[in-house]
Amino acid sequence: MGAGASAISALLCGAAAAALMLRWRGRRGLRRAVAEAGRRRQLALGRMEEAAGRFREQNPDVDADAILSLSLVELSEKLRDGSLSPDWVFYTYMDKALRVTKEINCVTDYLQESESQLQQVKRQKKKDLLYGVPVSIKDSINCKGHDSTLGLVKRLNQPAAEDSVVVQVLKRRGALPFVKTNVPQSLLSYDCSNLIFGQTVNPLDHSKTPGGSSGGEGALISSGGSILGIGTDVGGSLRIPAAFCGICSLKATGGRLSKKGVVSSIPGQKSAVVGVGPMARDVDSLVLCMRALLCEDMFHLDTTVPPVPFNEEVFSSSRPLRVGYYDTDSFTMPGPSMRRAVLETKQLLENAGHTLVPFKPCRIEHLMFAISIRGLFADGCSTFLDRFKGELEDPNIKQLLLLCKAPGWLRSLLSWIGKPIVPRLAKVLGNMNERSVKELWKLHCDIEEYCQEFIAEWRKLDLDVMLCPVVGPAFQVGFPGKLSVAASYTILYNYLDFPAGVVPVTAVTKEDEEELKTHRGHYNDWWDKVFVKAIRGGVGLPVAVQCVALPWQEELCLRFMKEVETLTRRRQGNL
Numbered sequence: 001m002g003a004g005a006s007a008i009s010a011l012l013c014g015a016a017a018a019a020l021m022l023r024w025r026g027r028r029g030l031r032r033a034v035a036e037a038g039r040r041r042q043l044a045l046g047r048m049e050e051a052a053g054r055f056r057e058q059n060p061d062v063d064a065d066a067i068l069s070l071s072l073v074e075l076s077e078k079l080r081d082g083s084l085s086p087d088w089v090f091y092t093y094m095d096k097a098l099r100v101t102k103e104i105n106c107v108t109d110y111l112q113e114s115e116s117q118l119q120q121v122k123r124q125k126k127k128d129l130l131y132g133v134p135v136s137i138k139d140s141i142n143c144k145g146h147d148s149t150l151g152l153v154k155r156l157n158q159p160a161a162e163d164s165v166v167v168q169v170l171k172r173r174g175a176l177p178f179v180k181t182n183v184p185q186s187l188l189s190y191d192c193s194n195l196i197f198g199q200t201v202n203p204l205d206h207s208k209t210p211g212g213s214s215g216g217e218g219a220l221i222s223s224g225g226s227i228l229g230i231g232t233d234v235g236g237s238l239r240i241p242a243a244f245c246g247i248c249s250l251k252a253t254g255g256r257l258s259k260k261g262v263v264s265s266i267p268g269q270k271s272a273v274v275g276v277g278p279m280a281r282d283v284d285s286l287v288l289c290m291r292a293l294l295c296e297d298m299f300h301l302d303t304t305v306p307p308v309p310f311n312e313e314v315f316s317s318s319r320p321l322r323v324g325y326y327d328t329d330s331f332t333m334p335g336p337s338m339r340r341a342v343l344e345t346k347q348l349l350e351n352a353g354h355t356l357v358p359f360k361p362c363r364i365e366h367l368m369f370a371i372s373i374r375g376l377f378a379d380g381c382s383t384f385l386d387r388f389k390g391e392l393e394d395p396n397i398k399q400l401l402l403l404c405k406a407p408g409w410l411r412s413l414l415s416w417i418g419k420p421i422v423p424r425l426a427k428v429l430g431n432m433n434e435r436s437v438k439e440l441w442k443l444h445c446d447i448e449e450y451c452q453e454f455i456a457e458w459r460k461l462d463l464d465v466m467l468c469p470v471v472g473p474a475f476q477v478g479f480p481g482k483l484s485v486a487a488s489y490t491i492l493y494n495y496l497d498f499p500a501g502v503v504p505v506t507a508v509t510k511e512d513e514e515e516l517k518t519h520r521g522h523y524n525d526w527w528d529k530v531f532v533k534a535i536r537g538g539v540g541l542p543v544a545v546q547c548v549a550l551p552w553q554e555e556l557c558l559r560f561m562k563e564v565e566t567l568t569r570r571r572q573g574n575l
Contacts, residue, residue: 067092080131097226106210130175135228139180139216141164141166142160165260191215200216211475214241241279252275252277271376272495287558333519338469339469359461361454362454384404396481451495474538501547505545
């Protein structure tokens with residue numbers, strides 16, 4: 001008996017030791033893969049540096065500052081009329097992107113084939129809308145021969161077999177995709193950090209995050225290293241980085257631009273609708289990009305995209321708008337600058353002859369807990385956690401992973417215990433458990449009913465568009481992982497699947513910072529307190545507003561964004 005017990009004990013100890021050894025060897029392999037990826041990245045950036053340096057030596061008279069100062073519309077016109085060479089523009093932006101990424105760590109890969117594509121573009125007789133325009137691409141959007149890592153080590157060395165449809169269309173319209181940009185690990189965060197490429201910082205303040213998940217794009221464009229970028233958005237991933245970095249972006253209706261070849265954070269998740277869209281320094285650049293993308297090539301390459309070209313009549317209309325607005329969703333209390341941004345923009349719009357109508361978003365707490373959390377994690381977080389099997393975990397996402405990894409029974413118990421103490425956290429935990437197929441179908445019905453309820457209120461007030469906050473200013477690095485609930489202003493429009501964009505309208509003042517000292521939040525809970533810490537020290541940083549339209553009305557959304565931008569710039573010019 002004693003000998004048998006000893007043998008079993010020895011076997012168990014041996015098995016445990018073997019398991020630990022395998023885990024150690026697996027992690028060592030992952031770290032080697034990260035080191036190798038770092039070496040490949042440095043080689044790619046080195047090739048960029050060589051190409052840019054060679055061009056500078058051969059063309060010492062090129063005025064880089066003059067090229068970089070042009071808007072996309074101006075640049076495009078000069079490229080097409082021949083007054084600017086595509087070589088000048090391409091290598092000027094390559095050099096700038098390289099210098100920028102040395103400071104803020106935003107470029108993850110160089111698309112070297114863009115150099116040969118440049119030569120092909122120069123030989124084309126037809127100079128299309130984006131002829132010769134360098135474009136940056138988010139990591140998760142496939143480019144042939146390059147990894148779409150999502151910041152995950154195990155996705156290294158899996159180059160895409162073909163370009164995503166969006167990249168194919170960009171190339172056919174004359175654009176030159178030239179770099180890929182950084183993202184948070186798994187994409188399900190609005191920070192911008194992973195263990196392969198590291199932390200991207202905000203170019204306006206290096207202690208702040210550029211936002212995410214299209215954070216590398218936001219940082220690169222804001223700092224002048226790219227004039228146009230393409231990203232994706234499943235909860236604010238285009239809009240939050242644009243707001244944090246002081247640029248513009250548009251999340252299109254889910255089906256308006258192709259998602260073929262776009263890698264998702266949670267494959268198969270359909271409740272929160274992913275939108276693809278452009279990021280740029282001004283609204284006219286977004287418009288030009290949408291004009292270029294909404295073409296026969298897009299409709300032919302992906303027949304699931306409705307063949308609806310850009311509606312110039314809607315965009316160019318000057319009819320006064322009927323604008324709904326709200327300065328709080330009654331879930332995430334806006335910071336002083338967020339609220340001021342909306343109210344000042346409301347006043348500008350009213351002064352310009354538009355009609356502003358108060359709007360109250362319906363049942364946001366129900367949306368955030370009973371719909372949003374259930375929708376993303378209807379399988380009990382299983383698909384999301386599959387991304388992390390045998391994976392190194394970035395510290396900035398560990399809080400979410402801790403909640404996801406907890407057994408369902410433990411989440412239910414903690415939810416019950418925490419209900420009177422931390423009610424919002426309790427509701428998050430209680431809604432992360434696995435749902436049956438019947439419960440998932442019921443959730444889909446709930447989403448449809450919520451959407452119809454929202455639209456009914458919109459129609460009742462006879463609105464054209466909506467003005468509302470977007471979270472900001474930029475958070476301190478590391479804080480987005482502690483504040484997923486602060487995405488309430490943006491994720492709403494993924495569940496509704498409305499087109500939504502952001503426009504910077506103001507900057508944080510000393511008065512805003514002073515007022516923040518008495519900020520309490522709607523719940524005065526731990527998350528509300530962390531929110532204050534996240535945005536503290538933001539004087540001078542940009543603050544944006546969110547502009548929204550009904551599904552498939554991107555042109556109206558852009559027209560509204562353009563009006564907000566024009567009025568804001570006019571006011572700033574008069575100050």
